[in-house]
Amino acid sequence: MAYLYAICFWGKIxxxxxxxxxxxxxxxxxxxxxxxxxxxxxxxxxGDLAQKVIEIANSKGMTVYSFTNEVLHQAVRAEGMxxxxxxxxxxxxxxxxxxxxxxxxATKDVLSFMEEKLFPQEKENLLKRSYESGRWxxxxxxxxxHNGEPLDMLEKLLDVRSASSEIRLFRNGDQxxxxxxxxxxxxxxxxxxxxxxxxxxxxxxxxxxxxxxxxGLIVLEFERKKSDDTVPRKM
Numbered sequence: 001m002a003y004l005y006a007i008c009f010w011g012k013i014x015x016x017x018x019x020x021x022x023x024x025x026x027x028x029x030x031x032x033x034x035x036x037x038x039x040x041x042x043x044x045x046x047g048d049l050a051q052k053v054i055e056i057a058n059s060k061g062m063t064v065y066s067f068t069n070e071v072l073h074q075a076v077r078a079e080g081m082x083x084x085x086x087x088x089x090x091x092x093x094x095x096x097x098x099x100x101x102x103x104x105x106a107t108k109d110v111l112s113f114m115e116e117k118l119f120p121q122e123k124e125n126l127l128k129r130s131y132e133s134g135r136w137x138x139x140x141x142x143x144x145x146h147n148g149e150p151l152d153m154l155e156k157l158l159d160v161r162s163a164s165s166e167i168r169l170f171r172n173g174d175q176x177x178x179x180x181x182x183x184x185x186x187x188x189x190x191x192x193x194x195x196x197x198x199x200x201x202x203x204x205x206x207x208x209x210x211x212x213x214x215x216g217l218i219v220l221e222f223e224r225k226k227s228d229d230t231v232p233r234k235m
Contacts, residue, residue: 134199174224
C-alpha cells in the first residue's frame with residue numbers, strides 16, 4: 001500500500017500555518033525561530049488518508065494543521081476515557097439508528113412506576129404491545145441493513161441499550177439462544193422485555209422453542225424456519 005510520507009503531507013501543514021524549519025533524519029522539526037512555538041514532529045500517513053484529510057479540511061475552511069491536530073486531540077481524549085475513537089464513533093452510529101427508529105429515552109424509575117401501575121390491569125395488552133413493538137423493530141433492522149447482517153447489528157444495539165444488564169446471543173446453524181441477566185429488574189419489567197425480544201426474533205423467522213422468564217433473568221431459545229426468502233426486500 002502506497003504511503004505518502006509526512007515530508008509531503010506535513011509540508012502543506014507548515015505552509016498553511018506559515019511555519020518554516022528544517023527536518024532531521026529522525027523526524028523532528030527544528031524551527032528557525034522557536035520563540036513562542038510548540039515543537040512539531042513529522043508523521044507518516046497513507047497517501048489516500050492524507051488526501052482525504054486535505055479535502056475535509058478544505059471543505060470546513062480549516063487548515064490541514066488545525067484539522068489534523070483536532071482529530072488527534074479527540075483521539076487522545078477518547079483513550080483517556082478508556083475508549084478508542086473507533087468505539088465512540090460506532091456507538092454514536094448505533095444511537096443514531098435508535099433515534100431514527102423512534103426510540104425515546106426515559107429513566108428507569110419512571111418506567112418502573114408506569115409498569116407497576118399498569119401491569120395488574122393491563123398485563124395482556126402490555127405484553128402484546130411489547131411483542132408487536134419487537135416485531136416492528138426487527139423488520140426495521142432487516143430493511144435498514146438489507147445488504148448486511150442485521151442480526152450482527154441487533155447484537156450491538158442490544159448491548160448499547162442494556163448498559164446495566166448482560167445480554168448474550170448465540171447462533172449455531174438454525175438454532176439461536178438469547179439470554180439476558182439484570183438482577184435489579186422487576187418481574188414485570190423482565191416479562192415485558194422478554195416479549196419484546198421474542199417479537200424481534202420472530203420477525204427474523206425464528207420460531208420460539210423456549211421462553212423461560214424469572215425476575216431479572218430471560219432465557220430464550222429459537223429455531224429458524226425454513227424459507228428461501230426470510231428477509232424483506234427493499235422496495
